[in-house]
Amino acid sequence: METLGGLFRQTRERQRLSLEQIASKTRIQQRHLQALEEEDFASLPAKVFVKGFVRSYARSLGLDEDNALQLFLTTSSDFYDRTQEEQQHIQVTLQAAHRKRFNWNLVVILFLAIGGVLFYLLPWQQETVPLPPESETPEPISGMQDKEILDPTPHIEELPDSVSSESPFDTEIQLTSPPPPDIIPSQLPAEPRPGPTLPVSPVPEKATGIDGTLVLEIEATQLTWVVVQSDDQAPHEALLQPGQKSTWKADKQYLLTLGNAAGVIVRLNGELQGPFGKPGQVVRDIHLKP
Template sequence: MSQLGARLREAREARGLTIAEVASETRILPRYLQALEEGDFEQLPGDVYARGFIRNYAQFLDLPADELIQLYRRERGAPTEKIKVVPAAVPPRTRSCLLPSAFFTFFSILVLLGVLYWIANLAGLTRMPEVAQQPTPTLTVVPPTPFPTVTLPPEGTPPSPLPPTPTPVVTPTSVVIPAEQLDAPLVVVLRVAPNATRGSWMSVSVDGQPAFTGTLLANNSTQPFKAQREVFVHVGDASVVELIVNGKSEGMMGTVPGGVAKRTIYAPNQSGSTP
């Protein structure tokens, strides 16, 4: 019977432990513990693992681990002496022919370059091309332009009156209504609310023709339109624009500040509705 296995079994049984309990504490599989106690080392995964199992098992049972590992080596037939590392012999130095070979290659390249330069010189390839002499530019001095002579009027002559400044013509923002629409059945008035602090951009078409595109300011708050059939209104800020149709207020075109509104207003004699 294996002396190693006997010592391990006696120490385990003296503590009243089972193989399963030892395996739970040491994290070693039960079959490996049983193989150690029975001396069946062929069941172990390898020599390195076997020595690790023995060391952990011995430390758990408070046994001398190194002594048990030496006993394991003797029983398994492994040499107990430490392996000596003998340094390898220094190989003899051999003389390299790299330096003379490199020098010969460099010298050959220099000779080849010299021969190529000599051939190119004979063929005239190394001569610099002659640069045609450019004519020297001639500077032409332009005399300065004399200032015009100003003739002053005699003393005591009254100054000439300045020409009158033309009065700028201001184009009204009202819409020019054609003559055929003067008695139109539909009159639409767009008006910015009196308490509004800003105006609104708008685009208006009368009977399918563009009539007005621009901004109706707060201080220029009314804009009328006359049509025979319909008036299309596109307003950029509906919350400040009031819609008046044939003298009757339809209220503000929107309630959300900055909200865009589009509406088509039809004449009473036309089929359609005011969306």
């Protein structure tokens, strides 16, 4: 039975084309083209992106795309079935470990809760507060009823004529502090009032990056394979997971290839670009420049 790798290799060699020429024509990395010919599916990205590789490779060689895609599905069925079983086994194992860890955590929490309740309910934790002693009325001292009350006025001797009869101790001393002065409400400091609130105008974003460079941001919302070429440099390839973001810099322009056109959010110097296509659609030669 004819295989996908054999079909691609024989057709390419018959047309006297190199992998480097096919990579330049299809904008697919040379190592991915070689993996397709060797049927090394473990070295390729996700299956949805490999389908786009197969169609592009077949189109560049003049082969029927649907026939090549059907041949790919037949050739790679064993590998992807085995990979799917392994992923399911790993997922089941992780779920079982999570449930086991959750059960142990529940047991520990219940044990601590029961121990805390018992600790506060033990009899030896209850302290007895002694009652205050009853107040006793002091008995009167015997003999005090008949004792006379002495005259509290002290005896003052007469002073000689040379000494003034006025004494500094005769001056009445004012011990109480003077009452505070009345506070007139009009003399109180006025409570500050808040001034008018001025509207805050938003700060506009810069149209260009630092030093005039073009900043490209690609954020994946779905699993997406991207190829980015900055100016005349070699293209860079990346497989972005959902939520992953990558940033590139260039001086003049970018050339993009998206393996899942609706699976990314593209911004050039902060400005949203696109949309570029539908979910799962492979779009090439996307030119981005200011």
